[in-house]
Amino acid sequence: MLNGKKHWITGGGVSRLHLIFAKVFDEDGNFEGVGGFLAIRDETEGLEIVKREPTMGLRGIPEAEIEFNDMQLPPSALVMPPRGLKKGFADLMTAYNSQRVGAGTVALGIMEGAYELALDWTEEREQFGRPINEFQGVQWNLADMSIRIAAAQALIYKAAESGRDGFPDMVMAAQAKIYTSENAIQVVNEALQLFGARGYSRNLPLERMARDVRMFTIGGGTAEVLRNVVASGLLQKKLPQTRDGYSKLAAKAAE
Ligand SMILES: Cc1cc2nc3c(=O)[nH]c(=O)nc-3n(C[C@H](O)[C@H](O)[C@H](O)COP(=O)(O)OP(=O)(O)OC[C@H]3O[C@@H](n4cnc5c(N)ncnc54)[C@H](O)[C@@H]3O)c2cc1C
Numbered sequence: 278m279l280n281g282k283k284h285w286i287t288g289g290g291v292s293r294l295h296l297i298f299a300k301v302f303d304e305d306g307n308f309e310g311v312g313g314f315l316a317i318r319d320e321t322e323g324l325e326i327v328k329r330e331p332t333m334g335l336r337g338i339p340e341a342e343i344e345f346n347d348m349q350l351p352p353s354a355l356v357m358p359p360r361g362l363k364k365g366f367a368d369l370m371t372a373y374n375s376q377r378v379g380a381g382t383v384a385l386g387i388m389e390g391a392y393e394l395a396l397d398w399t400e401e402r403e404q405f406g407r408p409i410n411e412f413q414g415v416q417w418n419l420a421d422m423s424i425r426i427a428a429a430q431a432l433i434y435k436a437a438e439s440g441r442d443g444f445p446d447m448v449m450a451a452q453a454k455i456y457t458s459e460n461a462i463q464v465v466n467e468a469l470q471l472f473g474a475r476g477y478s479r480n481l482p483l484e485r486m487a488r489d490v491r492m493f494t495i496g497g498g499t500a501e502v503l504r505n506v507v508a509s510g511l512l513q514k515k516l517p518q519t520r521d522g523y524s525k526l527a528a529k530a531a532e
Contacts, residue, residue, distance in 0.1 A: 279314070279323070279348040285496070289341025290326035293318050297345070298369050301359040305339030311365030313480055314350050334488030341492030374450040376497050378436045381450075381457040384493040385429050387486050388461035392422045393469035394483065399471055417469065425460040432456050448510035451503040458493035459500060464488045 279299055289295070294315060301312040316324045320416045323346045330340040357367045396419065399410035409415050436453040439446040468475035469483045476483050494500040517523055 278451075279345040279350055282327070282342065282344045284342050285330065286341045286343050287338055287496075289339065289343050290329065291339055291384070295321075295324065298365065299345075301365075310359030311369065312355055312359040312486050313365065313369070314354045316348065316350070316354065321348060321350075321354075328347040332487065333491065335492055352429075353425070371444050373448050373497065374436075374445040375440060376438065377434060377503075378388055378445050378453040380497045381429070381433050381436070381454040384454075384457045384461035384490060385426070385433055387490045388422075388423070388426055388429065388457075388464040391465040391483060391486050392419075392426055394481075395419065395422065395468035395471045402473075409471070418467055418471065422464045422510070425464050429457040429460055448507055451498070451506040451510075454497065455503050455507070458490075461490045461493060478486045511532070 278363060279297070281299070286295075297316055298311055299312045299314065301309045303309055313361060318324065318326070325344045325346060327342040327344050330342065332340055357365060357368060359480055375450075399415055399419065400408050402409045410419065432449075432453040436449040437450050446475045464484045465483065470482060474514070475481055478484070498506070505518065507515055515526060519528060
C-alpha cells in the first residue's frame with residue numbers, strides 16, 4: 278500500500294502509465310530500499326491527480342501534483358525491486374542521466390532557434406541607414422551566441438555518445454545540462470534584445486522561448502545541485518549535503 282504525494286510530475290494526469298519510486302518497508306517495518314512501481318491512471322485505486330501547476334512556460338506539457346491515498350500495489354506492480362539501502366535510488370539517478378542529456382538537447386534546440394531568428398533579423402533590420410549586423414557591437418553579440426551554441430553542442434553530443442551502450446556518464450550529462458541550460462537562457466535573452474521592442478512583444482516566438490527556456494536550470498536537477506554531482510565525480514568523493522552527512526562518512530571511514 279502506498280501513501281504520500283508528489284509534486285511536479287511531468288505528464289501527470291495525461292500519461293496512462295506512472296512509474297513511481299517509493300521507499301519500501303517489509304511487514305515488520307524494516308526499510309528495504311527504494312523500489313519502482315507501475316500504476317495506471319483511472320485504473321489503480323488511490324492514484325489521484327490533484328491539480329495542474331500553472332507554469333510560466335512549457336505549457337504544452339502538464340505538471341501535476343499527484344496523491345497516493347491507500348493506493349493498493351500488487352506484487353506484479355513492482356518493476357524495480359528495492360535493492361539494498363540506497364541501490365534503487367541510485368538506479369533511478371543513473372537513469373536520470375539520459376533525462377539530463379535530453380533536457381539539455383531541448384534547451385539547445387531553443388537556443389539555436391533563437392539564434393537563427395536573430396541572425397535573419399539583424400540582416401533585415403536597418404537603423405542609421407545600415408543593417409544592424411553592420412554594427413560591430415551586434416557582430417560580437419552574434420559571435421558570442423554562436424560560440425555558446427557550438428560549445429553546448431559539443432558537450433551534449435559527447436554526453437550522448439557516452440551513453441551508446443547504456444546510460445550516459447553522470448559527470449558528462451551534468452556538465453552538458455548545466456552549460457546548455459545556462460547558456461540557452463543567455464542566448465535567448467540576447468536574441469530577444471536584438472529585436473528591440475519587437476522582442477518584448479508576444480507576436481514573436483522569442484517571448485515564449487524566454488519563458489520555456491527558463492525551466493532547464495531547474496527541472497531534472499538544478500544547476501547548483503548538478504555542480505555538486507560534477508564535483509563529486511571529479512573528486513571521486515561522496516559529497517553529502519545533509520548537516521550530519523560528513524560526520525557519518527567520517528565515522529564510517531574510521532571503522
Ligand atoms: C517544469 C518542471 C518539471 C518537473 N518535472 C518533474 C518530474 O517529472 N518528476 C519529478 O520528480 N520532479 C520534477 N520536477 C521537480 C524538479 O526536479 C525540482 O523542482 C528540482 O529538483 C528542484 O527541487 P525544488 O524545486 O524542491 O527546489 P529546492 O531543492 O527547494 O531548491 C531551491 C534552491 O536551492 C538550491 N539548492 C538546494 N539544495 C542545494 C545544495 N545542496 N547546494 C546548492 N544549492 C542547493 C537549488 O539549486 C535551488 O536554487 C520538475 C520541475 C519543473 C520546474
